[in-house]
Amino acid sequence: MEKILEVKNLRVSFDTYSGEVQAVRGVEFDLNKGETLAIVGESGSGKSVTTKALMRLLPEPHGYIKDGQILFEGDDLAKKTPKQMQKIRGKDMSMIFQDPMTSLNPTMKVGAQIMEGLIKHQKMGKTQAKKRAIELLELVQIPNPHERINQYPHQFSGGMRQRVVIAIALACNPKVLIADEPTTALDVTIQAEILDLMKDIQKKTDTSIIFITHDLGVVANIADRVAVMYAGKIVEVGTVDDVFYNPKHPYTWGLLGSMPTLDSEEEELFAIPGTPPDLLHPPKGDAFAPRNKFALEIDFHEQPPMYPVPGSETHFAATWLLHEYAPEVEIPASVKRRMKDISKSSDSGEGEKQ
Amino acid sequence: MTRYIFQRVIYMLLTLFIIASISFFLMKFLPGTPLNVENKLSPEQQEIILEKYGLNDPLPVQYFNYMAGLVQGDLGISFHFDSTPVSDILLGRIGPSALLGAQSLLVGTVLGILLGLVAAINHNGIMDYTSTLISVLGKSIPSFVFAGLLQLVFAVQLGWLPVALWGEFKHTILPTIALMIFPLATAARFTRTEMLEVLGSDFITTARAKGVNEFGIVFKHGLRNALIPLITVIGPMAVSLMTGTLVIEQIFGVPGIGEQFVTSVMVVDYPIIMGTTLLFAVLFVVIILVIDLLYGIIDPRIRLAGGEK
Ligand SMILES: Nc1ncnc2c1ncn2[C@@H]1O[C@H](COP(=O)(O)OP(=O)(O)OP(=O)(O)O)[C@@H](O)[C@H]1O
Ligand SMILES: [Mg+2]
Numbered sequence: 001m002e003k004i005l006e007v008k009n010l011r012v013s014f015d016t017y018s019g020e021v022q023a024v025r026g027v028e029f030d031l032n033k034g035e036t037l038a039i040v041g042e043s044g045s046g047k048s049v050t051t052k053a054l055m056r057l058l059p060e061p062h063g064y065i066k067d068g069q070i071l072f073e074g075d076d077l078a079k080k081t082p083k084q085m086q087k088i089r090g091k092d093m094s095m096i097f098q099d100p101m102t103s104l105n106p107t108m109k110v111g112a113q114i115m116e117g118l119i120k121h122q123k124m125g126k127t128q129a130k131k132r133a134i135e136l137l138e139l140v141q142i143p144n145p146h147e148r149i150n151q152y153p154h155q156f157s158g159g160m161r162q163r164v165v166i167a168i169a170l171a172c173n174p175k176v177l178i179a180d181e182p183t184t185a186l187d188v189t190i191q192a193e194i195l196d197l198m199k200d201i202q203k204k205t206d207t208s209i210i211f212i213t214h215d216l217g218v219v220a221n222i223a224d225r226v227a228v229m230y231a232g233k234i235v236e237v238g239t240v241d242d243v244f245y246n247p248k249h250p251y252t253w254g255l256l257g258s259m260p261t262l263d264s265e266e267e268e269l270f271a272i273p274g275t276p277p278d279l280l281h282p283p284k285g286d287a288f289a290p291r292n293k294f295a296l297e298i299d300f301h302e303q304p305p306m307y308p309v310p311g312s313e314t315h316f317a318a319t320w321l322l323h324e325y326a327p328e329v330e331i332p333a334s335v336k337r338r339m340k341d342i343s344k345s346s347d348s349g350e351g352e353k354q
Numbered sequence: 355m356t357r358y359i360f361q362r363v364i365y366m367l368l369t370l371f372i373i374a375s376i377s378f379f380l381m382k383f384l385p386g387t388p389l390n391v392e393n394k395l396s397p398e399q400q401e402i403i404l405e406k407y408g409l410n411d412p413l414p415v416q417y418f419n420y421m422a423g424l425v426q427g428d429l430g431i432s433f434h435f436d437s438t439p440v441s442d443i444l445l446g447r448i449g450p451s452a453l454l455g456a457q458s459l460l461v462g463t464v465l466g467i468l469l470g471l472v473a474a475i476n477h478n479g480i481m482d483y484t485s486t487l488i489s490v491l492g493k494s495i496p497s498f499v500f501a502g503l504l505q506l507v508f509a510v511q512l513g514w515l516p517v518a519l520w521g522e523f524k525h526t527i528l529p530t531i532a533l534m535i536f537p538l539a540t541a542a543r544f545t546r547t548e549m550l551e552v553l554g555s556d557f558i559t560t561a562r563a564k565g566v567n568e569f570g571i572v573f574k575h576g577l578r579n580a581l582i583p584l585i586t587v588i589g590p591m592a593v594s595l596m597t598g599t600l601v602i603e604q605i606f607g608v609p610g611i612g613e614q615f616v617t618s619v620m621v622v623d624y625p626i627i628m629g630t631t632l633l634f635a636v637l638f639v640v641i642i643l644v645i646d647l648l649y650g651i652i653d654p655r656i657r658l659a660g661g662e663k
Contacts, residue, residue: 057562075476083567100554107578107654117564152654168564 003253004175004208005031005054010068012046012053012232021279023049025232026068028306036202036209038219038240040255041229044276047212049271050229051178054210056085066079072176077082077103091121096168097328098181102220104153110164111149117171136167140197154275159190171203174261183218195222220244226315228252231277238315245339248309248317250294257335264312286320294329296320341350362646366639372423373635374628377409378417381627388622389434405431420628429632430625434618440629444611448633450520451603451610454529455595462534466541467581473542474549474580475572493541497598501532501605518607531607533598537591544587548580553578582653585610589645596634 012024024046027177031037039047052058053065056077070077072092080088094117095105105113115129116135124132130149136147140163153161162182169177180218183191199222202209211222219240226243228236228251236249247253254272274291277283283290289299298304298320307322309315321329387409402452404410408419423430429440473485508528509517519525552558553576561575597613603612611630618626 055563057559086565086567088565089563095560095563097556097560099556101562105557105561105575106581107652108575116561116566120565154655165560168560171564298608 001032001035003030004033004073006069006071007031007050007054008069008071010050010053010070012049012058012065013064013066016280019280020063022066022282023063023279024053025247025279025282027229027232027234029227029237030233031208031210033108033160033175033208034202034206035224036211036222038211038213038223038226039229040216040219041227042255042272042276043214044234044279045229047229048180049352050298051095051180051210051212054176055069055089055093055178056080056082058090060182087121090117090174091172092174093176093178094172094174096162096165096169096177096179096182099185100158100165101185102164104161106153108218109150109152110156114149114164114171116166119166121172132171133271136171137164139170140164140247142167146299147186156179159186162186162190162194166194166197170205173205174207176205176210178212180212181214182211184214191218198222216244216256228255230281232279233287233318235288235319236317238309238312240315242309242312242315246309246315247339248315248322249319249333250292251323252317253287253335254291257332258337278351286318294321296326359610359647362643366643369639370632370635374421374632375417377628377631377635379413380418381624381631382413384619384622384627386622387455387623411530424632429629432623432626434623434626440625443614443626444629444633447609447611447614449610450608451573451599451612454526454533454599454602454608454610455592457526458530458533459537459592459595460589460614462532462537463541463591465534466538466543467545467584469542469547469579470545470547471572473546474553482546485546487541489543489546492535493543495535497532497536498601498605500535501529501602504528504532505605518605520606520608521617525606529602532606533595536594536598537588540587540591541584544584548583549576552576552580564571578652582649585645585649589642592641594637596637 006028007027010024010027011022012020014023025052027046031036039050041047047059049063052063054070054077055317056065058064065078068078072088077085077088077236104110111130114133115124115126117128118124119126122129133149134145137148142148142163148156153164156164166182182198183194186194193219198209198211201207211218213219213297223240225237225239227234228243228249230251236243236247236252243252244256246255253273258272272291273293277287277290283300285301286292286295286299286304289295292299304318304320304323306316306318309317309322320326387404388407389395389403390445395403403408408416411419420430427441429444431437431439432443435443469488473482476482484529505517505528508515515524515528553571558571558575566575587589599608599610599612600615601612603610604616609611611633617628618630639657
């Protein structure tokens, strides 16, 4: 598999009045050509900050990349000047945001907003860009694109606006598309439509997608691989099957266990106790240790390295439990039941796909 | 749209009618009569004049007569200025006032927008603090204080411009500067706040994610959205300019409406006081209407709402 993006030891900090907030603390992952990588994790775990750093959209100077490399086709984006990044954003990498109600310019026609990138990156003329914009609206399945192109965002519903945002992001055939909770603000039926649309488009264009979500059902539906983030780090990464059916990190157990499923009779969820650590003063050892009932003594002193999970080439987890001297730990029963539920629902999802 | 404008014009006329009525009665509370400034007349002569101008009639009758004339477009005749029709006097005076008002509103607003823009881009930098200082001073110090300072520095000490003279373009410079400080301060403050808010909004991030450069972010995506709300304060700014001119014209010897108005109040010239008040009122409501229409042109969301009704 060809790698399009390699992120190495990425650290992002924010200078605030109370000190340096270490939002991202050494994130590492690869993104392959044509795959969808989902990033999951609690609120505040650094998912958005990580992807904003990839696009170099941090609120500089107070939010900045402290260390690390972002190799895009071998070229380090962390070292690019703002001018160079302007040539990459929208052309090679683009982004879809959470709230379609606010992510379009209210005083600019939808067509003009789509054409902007085409004119800038592909040096198209007005007529040509307009033609392409209409094609893009067709691609994202907006009816009457010839009329719609001359309308303003307020004339579109939320779901339609998100389609426009997707069209803008896809305008120049980017190699990487980052979607930060693109369906969270939409109602359930529209969510499903947008997901289908994104899958469909990926099949046609072979774009690599980084998809941030809180919804593990969505992950099972759309992603090839998953990265689980906690307190500014990736704690477990692997294929969807690896992570969902053979989770190794206690935090992943917590995430899976706390996911409500429709057909489960159980009222009790396996909730993760406590709150995430303060990133102003990150703990010395494993950041999850204080909330982890399986924590070992060493977790409080030293951060665990990324261990390859035996029996899989794609699966890694950062937990001392994978150390050869670590005790055997049984996955909690409630999490196991939850895993079975997910496999059932995603199987039916597969059925729909075909 | 035509129906909307028609409706607005009806409201305007109603507003003017109310303003005219209230001003009429308020004016009658002014101390003295038009005659007690010129005591040369004998009581009999005074009586004849009061009778001739209808000033002995009961107040409701005077009011009715005045309004009847007004409806026909008759503003009456000045008591003091050689019995000239009020409309002629006002017409002769409107030029300098309009020139000063337009000039200071235009220059002040444009400079204010630029200042606010620079402040927003340079958020928390030196230019930002400078702009804040200018805005606070400009909003809190009345224009006549600036007028005095300008006269002192540029006319008395440097001798570059006359203290109070009217005729050439350069005579308009000092009064324009004195008047434009307020719109400049208001526009700067407003533009800065709005621009900062707009630059922090999601659609600006979308534009950045498209690869739009900083110039495009500020001018193409930012400014237009930041300026829409500014239109709402231009109305009050224009009105404050009108009241500002009352004093400023007096200070710089500008033969405009404001200067005329101040003189008329001093000599209790009822028709002129009424005429000037009404002129200001008309300007005021027209400005508000124009601004509302302008809002619709610039903001597509409102344009649509108006179109659908
Ligand atoms: N502009 C900022 N200034 C200071 N701290 C920030 C800023 N933006 C983000 N952070 C901090 O970075 C951390 C990670 O935030 P981020 O938005 O990446 O979380 P997230 O994983 O995307 O959460 P969510 O699921 O709620 O979107 C948070 O602790 C947050 O406080
Ligand atoms: Mg987020």
